Amino acid sequence: MAKKIIIAGGGTGGHIFPALAIANALKQLDPGVELLFVGARGRMEMEKVPQAGYPIKGLDIAGFNRSSLLKNIALPFKLIRSFFQVRRIFNDFAPDAAIGVGGYSSFPVLRLAQARGIPTFIHESNSFAGRANQMLGRKAAAIFVAGEGMQQFFPAEKLVLTGNPVRPxxxxxxxxxxxxxxxxxxxxxxxxxxxxxxxxxxxxxxxxxxxxxxxxxxxxxxxxxxxxxxxxxxxxxxxxxxxxxxxxxxxxxxxxxxxxxxxxxxxxxxxxxxxxxxxxxxxxxxxxxxxxxxxxxxxxxxxxxxxxxxxxxxxxxxxxxxxxxxxxxxxxxxxxxxxxxxxxKLGVTNADETIAQAILNRIANS
Incomplete structure (x- = not known):
């Protein structure tokens, strides 16, 4: 039976391009795998992901606006609404795993997956982990990181040093x-x-x-x-x-x-x-x-x-x-x-394949 994986996140090319590289590697290693992206409506991923040939669902969610506190009034309501949207997506798609690559949509998707006992994976591309990823990392199956020293943000036993996927x-x-x-x-x-x-x-x-x-x-x-x-x-x-x-x-x-x-x-x-x-x-x-x-x-x-x-x-x-x-x-x-x-010396050319293989191995054994 084909495995189903959700890839959540986006907002910038720094999140979207690694996500697409991981998706392509998953498809190369297992052509039968079913992939569904989840992003934030109005953001870059809603255009780039379909262009790459993958389906995507959009959430009504936004990040904290540091420049205008007034714009954050609706944020709690958007977050609650996004959780209901994620629940519907999960009920329809029934994923075997969820991957978070950073961005607004990662948090509600991985949070619900963890609540349901579905294996979650985090790709943390930066040298300083965001707070949402730090919270999610406690229950993640594995956390893929670009460099050393990330044990200050995540449980050391869950870290996998892979580097960051780059465009082919x-x-x-x-x-x-x-x-x-x-x-x-x-x-x-x-x-x-x-x-x-x-x-x-x-x-x-x-x-x-x-x-x-x-x-x-x-x-x-x-x-x-x-x-x-x-x-x-x-x-x-x-x-x-x-x-x-x-x-x-x-x-x-x-x-x-x-x-x-x-x-x-x-x-x-x-x-x-x-x-x-x-x-x-x-x-x-x-x-x-x-x-x-x-x-x-x-x-x-x-x-x-x-x-x-x-x-x-x-x-x-x-x-x-x-x-x-x-x-x-x-x-x-x-x-x-x-x-x-x-x-x-710091260049890594196969991070996407390393991440994809680790995810497929973990799902196969779960």
């Missing part, structure tokens, strides 16, 4: 000729190339620093691939209009080309970005988003900085430091080589 195309970056990748962005060979990424919505501090300093980068002999994100995309494109040695756009659909073209990367420090940069092995300057829950992006970046595998600039200092730091790094081949060597 990213693993193939090494096979893309650099010249081909540079031509993809209309840039020249022989010039140091910086890739700037700040997530799908963009990173204001990174964008403002580059808008003010891309001419300084050009004067230093660097060229730039600049993913601005959706927020104020037209403004950033207008700033860069007519400039040479520069590709600017709100989203890069083929990130493997961007990584192949880049000599240096400046990026936020979400878990997915960190995992991908470890796999492709590029010198990186992290600018962590300071308002992420529990400041987990700073924890993610610091874990690499402490191993001489990355550089970091606080968001508040981005305007003054990003461009000078990039120029200094471009002028130091020895530092680039050190960062590349150390970050590559």
């Amino acid at each position: 195309g990213i693993v193939k970056t090494a096979g893309i000729p650099k010249g081909e990748a540079l031509r993809f962005f209309g840039l020249q060979e022989g010039k140091p190339t910086v890739l700037a990424v700040g997530g799908s919505l963009g990173a204001r501090s990174i964008n403002e620093a580059l808008a003010a300093g891309f001419q300084e980068l050009a004067d230093a002999g660097l060229q730039l691939i600049w993913q601005t994100g959706k927020t104020d995309a037209a403004r950033w494109k207008q700033k860069a209009d007519g400039s040479r040695g520069l590709w600017v756009g709100d989203f890069i659909t083929q990130m493997e080309q961007a990584y192949a073209a880049a000599d240096i990367v400046v990026s936020r420090a979400g878990a997915m970005a960190v995992a991908e940069l470890c796999v492709v092995g590029r010198p990186v300057l992290f600018v962590p988003y300071p308002h992420a829950a529990e400041d987990h992006q700073t924890a993610n970046a610091r874990a690499l900085v402490e191993q001489d595998a990355a550089l970091m600039v606080p968001d508040a200092e981005a305007g003054a430091r990003i461009v000078p730091e990039l120029i200094a790094l471009a002028k130091s081949p020895a530092k680039q080589e050190q960062l590349t060597r150390n970050i590559k």
